[in-house]
Amino acid sequence: MIHQPNEQQRAGRVRWKRQPTPYERFMEEEGIPVVRGIGLNDVRELPLSPWTRLGGRGSYIQLDGTEGVWGMYVVEIPPRSELRPERHVYEEVYFVVEGRGSTEVWKESASRRQVFEWQAGSLFSVPVNCWHRLVNAGSSPVLVLAATGAPALMNIVNSTRFIFDNPFDFTDRYDDSLGYFTPKTELEPHPLSERAILRSNMIPDIVNCELPVDNHRSPGYKWFEPFMAGNHFFGGGGQQLPFIAEHQTGRYSKAHAHASGAVLVCLKGKGYTCTWPTELGTRPWEAGKGHLVKRQDYVPGGMVTAAPGGGNWFHQHFGVGKEAFRVLAIAGGYWWVKGKPGDDIVSNNADLEEGGRSIPYAQEDPRVRAEFKRALAEAGVEFRMPE
Ligand SMILES: [Fe+2]
Structure with missing residues (x-):
């Protein structure tokens, strides 16, 4: 029987347990x-x-x-x-x-x-x-x-x-042609960003394959996006594809923020990620909020979510291994799309003053670099960031 409130009451309750999707x-x-x-x-x-x-x-x-x-x-x-x-x-x-x-x-x-x-x-x-x-x-x-x-x-x-148990035949994705899974190696420019993509439904070794220099996240950063099996959810249509990226040893990414959804899987080297809500600002330790910064360490086969919660957490990836730090990043393709077709898109890799979402090295919390140097010293790896 439903509860019939009087004028000062609300019907029912205002708290309950979240149910599984x-x-x-x-x-x-x-x-x-x-x-x-x-x-x-x-x-x-x-x-x-x-x-x-x-x-x-x-x-x-x-x-x-x-x-x-x-x-x-x-x-x-x-x-x-x-x-x-x-x-x-x-x-x-x-x-x-x-x-x-x-x-x-x-x-x-x-x-x-x-x-x-x-x-x-x-x-x-x-x-x-x-x-x-x-x-x-x-x-x-x-x-x-x-x-x-x-x-x-x-x-x-x-x-x-x-x-x-669905009989629908996605003929536009797969025609059973011979060679469908033969690895391709020729990189081409992304139609919008003009960064490197590789159309190949199978890539034999993403841990050791050559990567083109891209420089978006750190000096000497290498990167490309595989476009596989006509996937629409994992990219396609000019949206975010999975990507494979590598930071040179002794170097680290700029902190940047975007909506939740991306996960980085460590392929080579080892490292850690720091992440904090953007409302803590660009220098969380200096602001006395360092205890709210989360850190995840990982080795090849480990992983970290790029932005927890609803997203828009700054996150910053650090390789501390003797080998270059290589990751596979995966996200559902349309997780970050806002606005309407034709709106300008600014890459998250652009700095804050360029309208992007990245904190330039010169503006980051001094603790970031100090902590990275300490981790490198512990691992016996040389610090190789430009001043
Ligand atoms: Fe990110």
Whole structure:
């Protein structure tokens, strides 16, 4: 029976517990762990559980700031076994953390399967709603990290049958042509930013491949964006693609801010990220708010969310390894879009006085550089920032 208030009262209550979204309920029902937080040191350290639907052992990863938009999971495929085939109308990008194996891809109606091989360091994407199966024919375990657009889509349609049992054929994404998964190496300029992109549905080794110099985030910074499998959620249409970037050893990025959604996965070197709400200003330690700055350390296989909460946290990435610090950054493509078509876009990498969202080195909190120097000294790495 509903509560009928008198004139001084409100009906019902004003406080309750947040309920799980359709995607969160789906993750719970999968019966594997769900890891949350601002990041993690190394996916190899995660507890994994047997995964009935997909096979192998897995864990979901839902970092602070990606909720409702995109999600990740890690899955281990034991030696001489394979995952169960699946298809889904959300997009998926895979990064191989350990081991080697192959992927079979086929359309519902196809008489043959395309097969391509991968190894630790490979990045690939299976075209949306194609059947696919990951196989480990070798004698050591495989560990794969996958990123998907499942949360956004599931939360809208709220039907796992629509997601996993849908006959729609995305002919514009996949035509079963031979060579679809043959790695391409030719970089081309992004149609809008003119920075480097690579159209390739499979990249054999993003940990060690050559990267072009870009200079956007630090001196000598290298960078390119892979455009894979016609993905629309992970970029496409001139929006934010995943990217692969590298800071030279002994150097660090400018602090910058943008909406939540991006996650950096460490590929090489090791490092840490500091992040703080923009309302603390450009010099949080000097303002006595240093205790509100969050820090995540990570090694290859570890990760950090770029902006927790609703976003617009400054964040700053520091490589402290002897090797250059290389990361894979992933975000759902349309997470930051504001305004209307034709509006001017200023890169987050532009400095504050250029209308961008980056704090120039000269204006940052002195504690930032001091802390970085201390971490480098501890690791025995030379400080190589220009004055
Ligand atoms: Fe960022």
